[in-house]
Amino acid sequence: MTDISADALADVPLAAGIGVDHIAFPARSAYKSVVASLRDAGFEMCADLCGVDYLGHPGRALPDGVAPERFEVVVNLLSLSAKSRVRIRVQAPEADPVVDSIFDVYPGVEAMEREAYDLLGIRFAGHPDLTRILMPEEWEGHPLRKDYGSGRVPVQFKEAPGPR
Amino acid sequence: MTPIDSFEADEPMMRSIERPAWSTRETSEGAQELSTRVETDSPALGRESGAVLRLPDGQVLDASQIDIDRPDDETMIINMGPQHPSTHGVLRLMLELDGEVVLRTKPIIGYLHTGMEKTGEELTYVQGTTNVTRMDYLSPLHNELVFSLATEALLGVEVPTRATWIRMLMCELNRVSSHLMWMATNGMDLGSTTMMIFGFREREMVLSFFEKTTGLRLNTNYIRPGGVAADLPDGWEDDVAVICDTVLNRSFEYDDLLTGQPIFRERTEAVGNLTAEEALALGVTGPLLRSTGVPWDLRRSMPYLAYDELEFDVVVGTYGDNFDRYAIRLNEIRESIRMIRQIVEKMPAGDYRVQDPKITPPPRGRIDSSMEALIHHFKIFTEGFKVPEGEVYVPIESPRGELGCYLVSDGTSKPFRMHIRGPSFVNLQVLPLLLRGGLLSDAVAVISSVDPVMGEVDR
Incomplete structure (x- = not known):
């Protein structure tokens, strides 16, 4: 099987992974163009997009030339014709957690980018409808962030007996 | 700029x-x-x-x-x-x-959001399957499987052959029960209450077998990192054979009831059409993608477990309409039964979980006689086991499409990040496209044919 992603990932730091051809670490500015060239190379589907908050775990293994940031957007691309997968991990700094939306390349990421925005507060520039998707609209904070206080909001169920 | x-x-x-x-x-x-x-x-x-x-x-x-x-x-x-x-x-x-x-x-969406990904970060890998099994409540075993496979990939553990085949058996039975449930609700949505009764009746047989094997009908927590929770019960071959024979015979009754029925065909044919390009662009997988003619089934295309040792056909459609999706699911029930029969024949002997003292709790009998075993048992169920640093994405074919688990470990006994790629969550995005220009009465049929499970959509 030839490596169809080789050309598109020529200038991108790479790592090996389980079940994927490559794990690519493009710079934030090159992220969208790398994804677009991967789609042209035969990756027809974006299987998954999610965000990770690396607060408290900064020392993860990254290839040379990639500076770790607090947030990461992880995209799993799938090529049905070549039966191969490529994972892309983009770093997004805490002060400005914005990456380009790849909605123009894969419209199927619409809900996934909204989920990453909703739960982690990573914003996607160019997304057509960046609203919360799982949480109520007036919810404060982003629950999957590591500094989000779990159990911070006391939940009182209706008709629940009070403290005895 | x-x-x-x-x-x-x-x-x-x-x-x-x-x-x-x-x-x-x-x-x-x-x-x-x-x-x-x-x-x-x-x-x-x-x-x-x-x-x-x-x-x-x-x-x-x-x-x-x-x-x-x-x-x-x-x-x-x-x-x-x-x-x-x-x-x-x-x-x-x-x-x-x-x-x-x-x-x-x-x-x-979001009305059923219970923060399962956040909960997953606060549970150990041992407890994790109890959490994920509640996501897609119609195919709990697939959820457990994808989480266990991801954990094992990070651990670098090789699961015994028998455990792999037990997993395959249970997952295919689960696919049958999930598709039967879909047949039932789809029949209900289109006005056939008979199909609803039939579907639930047959599904109950499978659930009874789950109860016998795992102790629970739903949310089984049976597949765990390192293997499965218990060996198959005595006489399981006979139970499975009865399920296979009954469901297969009755699947032909569904043909009589629905497949050839003019009203059913009128309501499903050329309703909610989807093309392969649209499906791929929107990330749609599973029976929806196969209904457009794309022969993509992870069990065949990127085999996991031991699916490469089984003979089965990938069912594809042509027009991508509601009827194709119905026919695909009906025939996938038959294909799953074909697979289950091969699994029963080929089921190897051996251990049902890996004998790695780091991951596997000691057998119940030794806890009463050995202090070390008691301590060891206590440690596994309180602290859990440590998983090496790393990240992995494992996809499997659930009844609804590609079910993925992205797991990040920071070397402790709890996942640093656990993300589940729910097929229903992604598939739901086709609804605006499928419903556009159609009749309101067809909306019910189209929603049903997409087969969303809200527990998995909202997680």
Whole structure:
């Protein structure tokens, strides 16, 4: 099987992974163009997009030339014709957690980018409808962030007996 | 200048900061809702339509193509759900109708959000399967499997052959029960209460076998990192043979009941058509993708467990309509039964879980006689086991499509990040496309054929 992603990932730091051809670490500015060239190379589907908050775990293994940031957007691309997968991990700094939306390349990421925005507060520039998707609209904070206080909001169920 | 550089924080990119003026103020969804035409200016309608209505080839609908100037009193926005019998849970659809024709659709989800990904970060890997099994409550074993496979990939553990085959057996039985449940609810949505009774009746046989094997009918917590929780019960071959024979014979009764029935065909054929390009662009997987003619099944294309040792056919459709999706699921029941029969024949002897003292608790009998075993048992169930640093994405073919688990470990006994790629969550995005231009009465049939399980959508 030839490596169809080789050309598109020529200038991108790479790592090996389980079940994927490559794990690519493009710079934030090159992220969208790398994804677009991967789609042209035969990756027809974006299987998954999610965000990770690396607060408290900064020392993860990254290839040379990639500076770790607090947030990461992880995209799993799938090529049905070549039966191969490529994972892309983009770093997004805490002060400005914005990456380009790849909605123009894969419209199927619409809900996934909204989920990453909703739960982690990573914003996607160019997304057509960046609203919360799982949480109520007036919810404060982003629950999957590591500094989000779990159990911070006391939940009182209706008709629940009070403290005895 | 890259788009990121040009982005300014003051720019109102998000609409979520404050509740917009047009909001009804009666729900907590605010800007997530579909806005009426009269209350939306042209750019906003274009932007919203771009997100909500999509065209093939990954192209976003051009705002100039939408009938923006249409007066608002010609159309009507109605809410379908979240409490609606045919939305399969708590899916809420806002539909813009022109008479009986659906113009715009927006699915609004999150009513069943229970923060399972956050919960997963606070449970150990041992406890993790109890959490994920509740996501897609119609195929709990697939959820457990994908989490266990991801954990094992990080651990670098090789599972015994018998455990792998038991997993395959249980997952295929689960696929049968899940598809039977779909046949039942789909029949119900189209007015065939007989099919509902039939589907639940046959599904109950499979669930009884689950109860016998795992102790629970649903949310079994049977497949765990390192193997399965218990060996198959005595006489399991006979139980499985009865299930296979009965379900296979009765699947031909469904043919008599539905497949050839003119009313059923009228309501399903050429309704909710999907093309392969649209499906791929939207990330659709599972029976929906196969109905468009793409022979993509992870069991065949990227085999996991021991699916490469089984003989089976990947069922594909041609037109991508509701009938194709019905036929695919019906035939996948038969293919699964074919697989189950091979698994029963080839089931190897051996251990049902890996004998690695780091991962496997000691057998119950040794706890009474050995102090070390007691300590060891206690440690595994309180602290769990440590998983080496790393990250992995494992996909499997659930009854609804590609079920993926992205797991990040920081070397402790709890996942640093656990993300589940729910097939229903992604598949739900085709609804605006499938419903557009169709009749409201067909909306029920189309929602059913997409087969969303809201537990997995909202997680």
